[in-house]
Amino acid sequence: MNQTIDTMRAHRSIRSYTDDPIPQTHIDEAMLAGQAAASSSAVQPYCxxxxxxxxxxxxxxxxxxxxxxxxDCPAFFLICCDLRKHMLIVERSGNEYKTGLEAFLVGAVDASLFAQNFTLAFEALGYGTCYIGGLRNDLPKVNELLNLPDGVLPLYGLCVGVPNESPSHRPRLAPKAMLFENEYPSDEHTLASIDAYDEMYKEYLIERGANPATWSESIAKKFSYANREGLADFYESKGAKLS
Amino acid sequence: MNQTIDTMRAHRSIRSYTDDPIPQTHIDEAMLAGQAAASSSAVQPYCxxxxxxxxxxxxxxxxxxxxxxxxDCPAFFLICCDLRKHMLIVERSGNEYKTGLEAFLVGAVDASLFAQNFTLAFEALGYGTCYIGGLRNDLPKVNELLNLPDGVLPLYGLCVGVPNESPSHRPRLAPKAMLFENEYPSDEHTLASIDAYDEMYKEYLIERGANPATWSESIAKKFSYANREGLADFYESKGAKLS
Incomplete structure (x- = not known):
């Protein structure tokens, strides 16, 4: 057995926490572990x-x-793509800052490599975590509340605290539906994997006492309408370029 | 000491590998660990x-x-944002697939939460890893080589193998330059953090026998011209929507 792999496999999102505070030493440890993740050419485009x-x-x-x-959570963090430090450096050098989708993509990716280490470090220290995409419902408001300058682009939140619940594990698609060799499989293969997963997913919801929809039903609903449509305009208004 | 945190902190990109193959059982373990990472509403938008x-x-x-x-590496993986499975599900349900920047962002983020677990699992098993952004130089060619269908959007690669080198650790920006409370700091604070880091970074390059530029110099150069300009058009041609 391998403690690191066991810690990853033990993950479930934890949504209820005790009142126990998180000592600063644990936050410091999680930051160093997070920052140890790879960053493209060390640009470190996050905060x-x-x-x-x-x-x-x-x-x-x-x-x-x-x-x-x-x-309620003892610690709440906002993970941001941070292009501002690059903007300041380029400006100081007397050049004009140039950007495009590449910079935003590297920002979202490197922030998330950081965030997963940061999260896993907290889990390795005994805490429960929950990523929060819901704040993308209203990023202009988040931006205003935290007075974020140009170039600082909020992506998602993270709740951390000592778990006060022990939920079951949400099943995942089978690895053979996610890992392929040299080419992407046929649509028939993909749909067959989805059908198998639907059965498993429904069981999981029944076990939790939730409404027993299949995964497909929730995906079909979710992607039949456009979600959070102002996102691109908001990021572009803050100095990102998505084209 | 905590094995999981130690494994994260031991990370350096490894660019040279022995010929030892990677047993399938290790790849299976890394997949399960990777897939255990959080995914927004379990949409699992990656492959x-x-x-x-x-x-x-x-x-x-x-x-x-x-x-x-x-x-040379014993195993090379391409990490993709995968919207195709959602497209197939929506189509089968008789609706029209709707997408926007939200779906692409969640794809890039969830792929990267997966990828960091996947990578760390390999590292916990004794392998060295290196993320490869360079393939974004020519995604249409990558796409053609692997015959990727609409909705499958390559993001970056990952080399894995038994290390055949032991490079030093590249220093990171200080945590106080990356973690803030309730607001983003002043530009003066940011530039002072950068100046302190520049000194450290130069030392690191000298130690490695590399050209002793500062971090600022490399950032100023990198973001004074637009990089990989065709990226957005390529992703849009494959069914993503970035607006």
Whole structure:
């Protein structure tokens, strides 16, 4: 057995926490572990904003759902793509900052390599975590609350705390539906993998006492309408370029 | 000490490998660990293509640099944002697939949460790894070589193998330049952090026998011209929507 792999496989999103605070030493450890992740040419195009202000937390919790766990968790972090430090450096050098989708993509990717290490470090220290995409419901408001300057682009949040629940593991698509050799499989193969997963997913929902939809049903619903349409305009208004 | 955190902190990109093959059981373990990472509403918008075909590997190695390590590594994986399975499900349900930047962003983020677990699992098993952004030099060619259908969007590669080198650790920006509380710091704070890092970075390059530029110099150069300009058009031609 391998402790690192066991820690990864033990992951479930934890949405309820005890009141135990998180010592600063644990946050420091998680930061160093997070920052040890690879970054494309070491550009380190991300930053983290810990939200400790109660009023700001409350407002983020509201716009993201509302989601009670954002109010309650002992530590809440906002993970951002950070192009600002590059902008300042280029400006100081007397050149003009040039950007495009490449910079935004590297920002989202490197922020997420960081975030997964950061999250796993907390889990290795005994905490539970939950990523929060819901704050993309209203990024202009998040931006205003935290007074983020140009180039700092909020991506998602992260709740951390000592677990106060022990949910079951949500099943995943089979590895053979995710890992291929030299080419992508036929649509028939893909749909057969989805059908097999649908059965497993329904069982999981029944076990949790949730409405027993299949995964396909939820995916079909989710991608039959455009979601969070203002996102690109918002990021572009903050200095990203997506074309 | 914590094995998981130690494994993360031990990371350096490894660019030279022994000929030892990677047993399938290790790849299976790394897949399960990778897939255990969080995915937004369990949409699992990613896939992995292992490239074992020598000719395809050779051509990817060429277009990405050339980069000898892509030819030489015992295992080479392409990490993709995968919207295709969602497209097929929506189509089968009789609706029209709707997408936007949100879906692409979630794809890039969830692929990277997966990829960091996948990578760390290999490292925990004793392998060295190197992410490969260079293949974004020519994604249409990568796409053609692997015959990727609409909705499958290559992001980056990953080389894995038993290390045949032991490079030093590339220093990172100080945590206080990356983690803030309730607001982003002043430009003066940011530039002071950068100046401190520049000194450290130069030392690191001198130690490695490399040309002793500062980090700022490399950033100023990198972001004074637009990089990989065809990226957005390529992804849109494959069914993504970035607006």
């Amino acid at each position: 983290v904003i810990r939200v400790t202000d109660n009023d700001k937390r409350q407002q983020i919790a509201d716009l993201a759902g509302p989601q009670q766990k954002i109010r | 992995v293509i292992r490239v074992t075909d020598n000719d395809k590997r050779q051509q990817i190695a060429d277009l990405a640099g050339p980069q000898q390590k892509i030819r």
